[in-house]
Amino acid sequence: MTRNITRVCIAGAGAIGCALAARLASVPGLSLSMLARGDTLTAIAAGGVHLTDLDGEHQGWPQVSADPAGLGPQQLIFICTKAQALPAILRTLQPAIAADTVVVPIVNGVPWWYFKGLGHSDEASRLQSIDPLGELERLLPEQHVLGAVTFMTAQTQRPGRVISTNPHLITLGEINNQPSERLEQVRQLIAAAGIEARATDSIRDPLWTKIIANLTSNPLSVVSGATLEQLYADPQLAPLVRAILDETLLTAAAYGARIRFNPPTFMQLGAGMGAVKTSMLQDYEAGRPLELATIGEAVVELAERIGLPMPMTRHTLALTRFIAALRHNDTASP
Incomplete structure (x- = not known):
């Protein structure tokens, strides 16, 4: 151009x-x-x-x-x-x-x-x-x-x-x-x-930062109904977020990504976003399809390629798919 x-x-x-x-x-x-x-x-x-x-x-x-x-x-x-x-x-x-x-x-x-x-x-x-x-x-x-x-x-x-x-x-x-x-x-x-x-x-470095932000917040927001502030600061939810964060950071590092934050800072920044609903929670509440393939399943696929299990991420994605299917079945019923 x-x-x-x-x-x-x-x-x-x-x-x-x-x-x-x-x-x-x-x-x-x-x-x-x-x-x-x-x-x-x-x-x-x-x-x-x-x-x-x-x-x-x-x-x-x-x-x-x-x-x-x-x-x-x-x-x-x-x-x-x-x-x-x-x-x-x-x-x-x-x-x-x-x-x-x-x-x-x-x-x-x-x-x-x-x-x-x-x-x-x-x-x-x-x-x-x-x-x-x-x-x-x-x-x-x-x-x-x-x-x-x-x-x-x-x-x-x-x-x-x-x-x-x-x-x-x-x-x-x-x-x-x-x-x-x-x-x-x-x-x-x-x-x-x-x-x-x-x-x-090096566009994949900030890309991984965004992937981590999406994966630690979006699926769990559907499961819990929580805002960003609640996800990253609530004592019941924050440990789950941190587990997903650690798994995704390990995957990102295995693909050579340079992540420019430490986990505690990331958690603080997430909580500082305030009472904002994730885009996936907004989609769920509106009855729209969820972006689980790119936000979650693709990351798990990348992890599988290099032998990383990501158990907390997998469990959270499974719960999200289950809840989304229930919503779909409810809205589809006469």
Whole structure:
């Protein structure tokens, strides 16, 4: 990407997608569009997107559509969907992906591109818990992908309107760990929107930090109904969180990740996030599918590859699947 970024699409209009859109709307000269559907599409078309965060109020009116074909090819696409929606959204996005389009997946958990860009064979680089048939890598070849790790929390108040009570941070990196012009261009664009943006030559290091944050909080929040503050500070829950933390740290270290915190500091930071519900708990309460494959099962798969058992993590994931299945059966009953 050698020209200025002017055509940007956000695919997904949930809490993070709307927060990002509301911030990017302030960047001069940007043609901003969003993919949405149903009531959310109607709400954004009528009233735009609105974010309340630590800096105040932010509003924008992106072009919104359910069909990317009418938006034309994009220079930059942020995918802000749940992991299980990736195959469908990537199939939909094909008309918007040109030869030089950069795609930034903002998705929780272990990404399907984890082993891409590092010289592994296709079979060795494919995670069975995420992309067993290789559909994601066919729909989005690795040269389009710019890695991202997003530390943003947001909650939807109503379609198109979200609130965030914590600072925003996005770390970007090429999946082959090399510097690039497009990496710096995307970083500058995000920074221009008032979001702290960092570039790294080792994107998997902050990725593991986010994986650890997700895995220690999301599944157990469904089991317990607890907020982040309760998970990391309550005397009944904190020991369970710490056990999952220790197991995941060991797995991360086995894959060469450099984690820049110690466990007590991590627990304190988690408690300091306040009375915030995890995204998985919000999904569970709304009756939506849970991101257990990327947040939990992929980490267990990585651990299995190197002979690590992760017993507390496995038990917690099993309880979460059981509780989610009960909820599904209850809602499916006549």
